[in-house]
């Protein structure tokens with residue numbers, strides 16, 4: 001096997017012989033799969049090679065997710081909350097999450113934790129620094145060639161390189177979840193550490209979906225992020241201006257009352273462009289490359305864990321990845337496409353849709369729906385809770401096979 005960000009399950013040790021070894025690197029999906037593999041005693045005899053070009057020795061992202069049961073990485077959480085707030089003009093509510101918890105993990109803590117676990121099994125895991133150029137599916141295995149010209153053969157390759165999409169704008173929808181966040185420390189109590197500001201849509205929408213997101217780590221420290229669901233990133237100063245407005249007008253802080261201790265910037269693809277989880281009998285795609293960033297929300301971390309668990313369970317039971325590496329259900333792809341279509345066609349209605357969702361459904365049902373675990377009955381309840389007009393027009397677009405345009 002091979003995540004590359006490819007994990008290669010090498011067929012013979014000679015493939016490692018000429019390589020410089022490095023115990024750094026790997027992204028969310030490659031390292032998650034490696035960690036799940038390391039936890040499975042039935043796969044302890046499999047040799048795994050991880051190829052990654054970056055040192056990944058910085059905190060390049062922070063992952064937040066909700067979960068109703070314990071997860072393998074809970075011990076790394078730097079924050080855990082049992083309440084979230086939703087705000088939009090005319091509707092504001094703080095929701096108790098019931099059996100769910102919202103948690104945050106820093107990327108660097110995750111990278112280091114997984115690398116320590118892999119380093120503890122040197123006979124099983126090898127990590128090399130390299131940039132994969134090609135991955136070929138062969139009749140009896142797969143071959144990875146790095147840009148340095150080094151070749152690895154493996155029984156299976158798991159590929160988590162970022163996807164390269166040939167955009168087909170007449171057929172699919174292409175948006176981004178993009179954001180800039182400041183982690184700030186204040187000189188006095190400002191934040192309610194019990195409540196995540198999940199979506200604060202009270203600001204100007206500019207015909208798009210724009211909201212503030214605040215993760216309060218303590219009464220004096222929080223990540224304050226300006227987030228958009230739209231087609232084009234903004235100039236960094238624009239996001240920063242909106243964060244500043246929030247800091248001044250909502251948090252009531254003046255310059256000098258706070259300092260920025262860390263920053264985050266990102267763009268996550270939100271698209272219904274097909275991102276297949278299989279690239280051949282011996283090549284499995286992972287992470288964003290396999291459509292694990294949910295098209296209508298951009299959340300990916302839990303979906304990546306679910307894919308890792310599914311792959312490892314099948315490998316342990318049968319020796320092979322499952323025929324369907326994600327278990328996605330078609331009706332949820334359709335819901336994602338409809339929501340993307342509305343966001344692309346009339347982005348400013350997005351906040352009304354989310355308002356109706358939060359006003360008319362228990363939060364646990366919303367989370368289950370976004371986790372794609374709701375029953376048909378609950379899906380109907382969700383659909384009935386939002387105004388049908390925008391959906392009807394997007395259904396018409398889907399039937400015509402054309403994305404809606406503004």
Ligand SMILES: Cc1cc2nc3c(=O)[nH]c(=O)nc-3n(C[C@H](O)[C@H](O)[C@H](O)COP(=O)(O)OP(=O)(O)OC[C@H]3O[C@@H](n4cnc5c(N)ncnc54)[C@H](O)[C@@H]3O)c2cc1C
Nearest residue numbers: 005026027028029061063064131132266287288299300301
């Ligand atoms: C700033 C940011 C914040 C996010 N926050 C959240 C969040 O709060 N919650 C959530 O659910 N999701 C979040 N996401 C979305 C998603 O969880 C992350 O993008 C996640 O890292 C995706 O995992 P991945 O393995 O697909 O990609 P990555 O983690 O980006 O890993 C891809 C790896 O491939 C390597 N690579 C690239 N090219 C090559 C090559 N040619 N050969 C070998 N390796 C290569 C890269 O160096 C990288 O390590 C966030 C994304 C970003 C960018």
